[in-house]
Structure formats: structure tokens, C-alpha cells
Amino acid sequence: MLTFEGQKIQGVEDITAKLTSLPFDKRRHVISTIDSQPSTLTGGIVVFVSGSLQLPGEEHHLRYSQMFHLVSTLEGNFFVQNDIFRLNYG
Template sequence: NPTILIALAVVPSYSGTLCDNPTIARLSHPSALGLCPCVASPTARTIRTNIVKMATNFEEIAKQFIEFYYSQFDTDRKSLASLYREQSMLTFESASVLGANAIVEKLTSLPFEKVKHQVSTLDAQPTMVEGGIVILVTGQLLVDEEQRPMNYTQAFQLARDPSGQYFVFNDLFKLVYG
């Protein structure tokens, strides 16, 4: 259960076992989290509360991000610069670049003028890093005057900068053939 793992990882008194009390240790993880004094500290409760809050909105954040990202990509790729930082990495069809400037240079130098993304699926998960989100997208895209769409998959890892703003830490793009 990810909730327990995250809560236990940051509670200083956690010693590697759920609890020394054999009765509590036999309980299911969620029950033990609620009863065991080792992990029922105010810190653990705060972490669990934050995880529950994040679980209710990370999918919405991912959806909004993807809508914005592809809207900008399809109309003005240069405007994507604000979504990346110097530690961001893009792997586009197996070629990797590091840093916001290099990423925007790569995206703006792609050999097409017009592009239209159509998202088929979007899956998201929260990450262990506070507020982080992993997003996996599949879809189709049309470039220039092509009549046949190309299938693609793209994965993003969103992180938060020191001011709390989301940015793209990792971006992996692949066309899917066959």
C-alpha cells in the first residue's frame, strides 16, 4: 500500500517493522496504520491526509497539464519553454537533450510546420516525491498535410520547483509503428 510506505518512510521512529506488538502486526496495513503508535504520530496523520488530498486531484492536474501542453505544442512550440527547467530532460525518438533551452530548440526544429495531437488515453499516478505526478499518454497525431495519423506514446514526470510550480522533469516521446 503506497500510503503506508510513504508515511513510514518519513516517520523518524519507524524501525523497519510495522510494529513490535504482535496483535497489531497481524492487522491489515491500513488498520495497523491507524492503531500502531509507531506510525500514528501527528506527522504520519498529516502525510496520510496530504496523500488523500493528492489522490483526489493528481488526475485532474494531469488532465489539465496534457490539454495545455498539446494545445501549446500544436500552436506555438516555443511557448513550452516555461514548462521546463535546466534539470529537465527530453528523450524524443531515442535522442535525449537536457535543459529548457535545448528542449525547446529540439521541439522547434522538428521537421514539420503543423501538428495536431489527439489523445486516446491518459493515465496518471502520484510519485514518491511530494506533489510529483507521472503521466502516460497514448494517441495519434497528424503532421502538415498528412492524411494518415501516426500513433504515439508520451510519458511525463511532473515535479514541483521551489516555488511550488509544476514543471516537466522528464519527457519521453515515441512514435508507435505496426
């Protein structure tokens, strides 16, 4: 599940469609902080990121916060179980 600016999107196809529709194809990320904690699931990790986005032609950066939950697979890989993204206005 992805929550993007309050909109809840579930399923691989719907999440992919949302992410590819965003006008951020030439943006620049500036990460300020990254915090992580092990989750109660075996080998899972909860990650919280804050930073800013610089969009082409825009003078001001857009501040954002993002939290996502990485879950491990039996093969030793990870997938994103949950992702919450929010622009921080003001």
C-alpha cells in the first residue's frame, strides 16, 4: 500500500501507475535525515526519511517526509510492504 498526499493506493499495478504519472521525472532529491528501526517481522526494517525535492524551473525546494516498511523474503531480498509520502507545506 502507498499513501501519497493522503491518497491510499493498493496493489502493484495501481502503485506503479501512480508513481509513473507524477511529474517528478527530472527532480533532484536532497536527503536530510534517515532513521531506521528493526520491525517485529523477521528481518524487516522501518525507515523514515526527510529531505527536499528540487523540480526543474522551480526556485524553491519542496520539503517532504517519507516512511516505508521493508520486509525480507525467504530468499534474503526485501520488498516495500507500506510506503507513506507527504509534502511538508508551510
